[in-house]
Amino acid sequence: MHPFTSSRPDLLAIYLNDHLTGATAGLERARHLQRTAEGSELGTALGPVVAEIAEDRESLLEIMRDLGVPVRRYRAGVGWAAEKAGRLKGNGRLLRRSPLSSVLELEALRLGVEGKAAGWQTLRRLAAGDPRLDARRLDDLLERARRQRDVIEEWRIRRAGQVLRQE
Numbered sequence: 001m002h003p004f005t006s007s008r009p010d011l012l013a014i015y016l017n018d019h020l021t022g023a024t025a026g027l028e029r030a031r032h033l034q035r036t037a038e039g040s041e042l043g044t045a046l047g048p049v050v051a052e053i054a055e056d057r058e059s060l061l062e063i064m065r066d067l068g069v070p071v072r073r074y075r076a077g078v079g080w081a082a083e084k085a086g087r088l089k090g091n092g093r094l095l096r097r098s099p100l101s102s103v104l105e106l107e108a109l110r111l112g113v114e115g116k117a118a119g120w121q122t123l124r125r126l127a128a129g130d131p132r133l134d135a136r137r138l139d140d141l142l143e144r145a146r147r148q149r150d151v152i153e154e155w156r157i158r159r160a161g162q163v164l165r166q167e
C-alpha cells in the first residue's frame with residue numbers, strides 16, 4: 001500500500017492546523033514586508049505575491065473544510081503573534097529599520113513558501129486515495145508556490161547584494 005493512500009484524521013487535523021499557523025504567520029510577514037517596501041520596486045514586485053499568499057491561506061481553509069478538519073483558531077492566533085514577536089529581534093539599529101531587515105524578511109518568506117509547497121505536495125500525494133482532495137487544484141497551488149519562490153529568491157539575492165556588498 002502506498003504510504004499516502006490513507007490518512008489518520010487526528011494527525012491530518014494537527015498537520016493542517018500547523019500549516020494554517022504557518023500560513024497566518026507567513027501572510028503577516030509578507031504584508032509587513034510589502035508595507036515597509038511600499039513605493040519601491042520591491043514593494044511593487046511583492047504586491048501580486050502577497051495577494052497570492054492570502055489566496056493560498058484561503059485555499060488551505062477551503063481544503064480543511066472539504067476534509068472536515070476543524071480550524072483551531074487559537075493556533076492561527078499563535079502564528080499571528082509569533083510573526084509580530086519575530087520583528088523584535090535585534091537588527092543593529094535601535095529606532096529605525098535596518099537595511100538588513102528586508103534581506104532577513106525575504107529569507108523568512110522564502111522558507112515559508114517552501115514549507116507551504118511541502119504541504120501542498122503532501123496533500124497532492126494524499127489526493128490519490130482521497131476523492132475529497134482535488135489533485136488539479138493542488139497541482140496549481142504547487143506551481144504558484146514555485147513562482148512565488150522564484151520572485152522572492154530573485155529579490156532576496158538582489159537585496160542581499162545591495163546590503164552586504166562592501167563598496
